[in-house]
Amino acid sequence: MAVNLNLDDIRIELIGDDERGFDFLTPETLAPLTELALPTRSVLSAYLDISPDEVATGQVRLKLKNMARSWQESIEDKGERRAFDEEVSRVENYLRYELKEPGRTLVIFSSKAADLWRVFHIPVRIRTRLVWDERPYLRPLLTVMDEYERYGVVLVSREESRFFLFYMGEIAEYSFSLYDYVPNRHKRGGWAQARFQRHVDDHALHHFKTTAEIAARLAERDNWQRIVLMGTEENVARVREYLPKAIQERVAGELPANINDNLNTIRDKVLALEQAIERQVEARRVEAVITAAEKGKNGALGYADVLLAVQEGRVDLLVVPEGLEHPGWECERCGGLIADILADPPKACPYCGGPLKEVEDVVDLAMQKVLSTGGTIEVLRGPIRDQFLKEGIIGALLRY
Numbered sequence: 001m002a003v004n005l006n007l008d009d010i011r012i013e014l015i016g017d018d019e020r021g022f023d024f025l026t027p028e029t030l031a032p033l034t035e036l037a038l039p040t041r042s043v044l045s046a047y048l049d050i051s052p053d054e055v056a057t058g059q060v061r062l063k064l065k066n067m068a069r070s071w072q073e074s075i076e077d078k079g080e081r082r083a084f085d086e087e088v089s090r091v092e093n094y095l096r097y098e099l100k101e102p103g104r105t106l107v108i109f110s111s112k113a114a115d116l117w118r119v120f121h122i123p124v125r126i127r128t129r130l131v132w133d134e135r136p137y138l139r140p141l142l143t144v145m146d147e148y149e150r151y152g153v154v155l156v157s158r159e160e161s162r163f164f165l166f167y168m169g170e171i172a173e174y175s176f177s178l179y180d181y182v183p184n185r186h187k188r189g190g191w192a193q194a195r196f197q198r199h200v201d202d203h204a205l206h207h208f209k210t211t212a213e214i215a216a217r218l219a220e221r222d223n224w225q226r227i228v229l230m231g232t233e234e235n236v237a238r239v240r241e242y243l244p245k246a247i248q249e250r251v252a253g254e255l256p257a258n259i260n261d262n263l264n265t266i267r268d269k270v271l272a273l274e275q276a277i278e279r280q281v282e283a284r285r286v287e288a289v290i291t292a293a294e295k296g297k298n299g300a301l302g303y304a305d306v307l308l309a310v311q312e313g314r315v316d317l318l319v320v321p322e323g324l325e326h327p328g329w330e331c332e333r334c335g336g337l338i339a340d341i342l343a344d345p346p347k348a349c350p351y352c353g354g355p356l357k358e359v360e361d362v363v364d365l366a367m368q369k370v371l372s373t374g375g376t377i378e379v380l381r382g383p384i385r386d387q388f389l390k391e392g393i394i395g396a397l398l399r400y
């Protein structure tokens, strides 16, 4: 018999025993923030490094204070200044009294005027900064969201299947609200076929089919870019065979696992696979950039060439070692970026002649520009990163 699955009834949530407590970034979680805009500046966005060292030495609070000071100097209106100070205090108090564990990056959006207080714990590094504006400053989060691939994980036994989303090194399990109607339900939220089955004989067959169907539909709905199948070789093969061809092509690996494996075990297995895949992708992309640049065809290496291509909207793929930062200038008229690599700093924008303002980091701005012109970003994290970082290299594949 066919089962009518209502995917609206399939929720995703972090399982309670995950004490790392990172937040998943999805277009849905960010939607209320992207839509928010106030008539005056009243939203504080804070990106803070909360790695153990920074928290233990109090650096995180010191940096917040310093960043706040430079904003305070530029806010002339008294009322606005008071509102700003209040938001900064809220963030300070959070750091002082509520931050329980160090992590990687803490992102806070705070606005009394908009009745807004949102905290995100992000498991990857994002540059520290403080922004005071009419709307939440989301670009760094959107950049991160774009850079990481979403892995769907399907764990299957003969009777049961569990589904996970793996993203930025963290994992969450899908829980099924449908399953809640089954008396005698398990504590966790996997899918069990039994109650829909009249004939015990083809029970398993039907179960593999349904599992494949759920996987295919979740893959579409939640944009699983890669899929990992887990379980015994035999069970995994059955599910795979029922997956539609387009979905089959996204299967990145098959891993042995037990249906009762805990979340950490599953995460570690998928993480190892993800890192191996990511290293291959990085190596391939770096080689493509170097080859293209050497041939002088659709490739760029170094700040001058890459930033010119960014300005012209020609970057298809930007390759940046994680942690690379470089000061420079941004044109106030055309948004053009110039890296500080010349002995004589430019007096005007080389693209349009407009006035320039100093910026701390042209790399970050270049990444945002590439994304807004439909390009993608490869942040190097594997062994190849160190070599690129040491040489301060930035590279790009170009559309034309």
Ligand SMILES: [Zn+2]
Pocket (backbone or CB within 6 Å): 331, 332, 333, 334, 335, 336, 349, 350, 351, 352, 353, 354
């Ligand atoms: Zn310009």
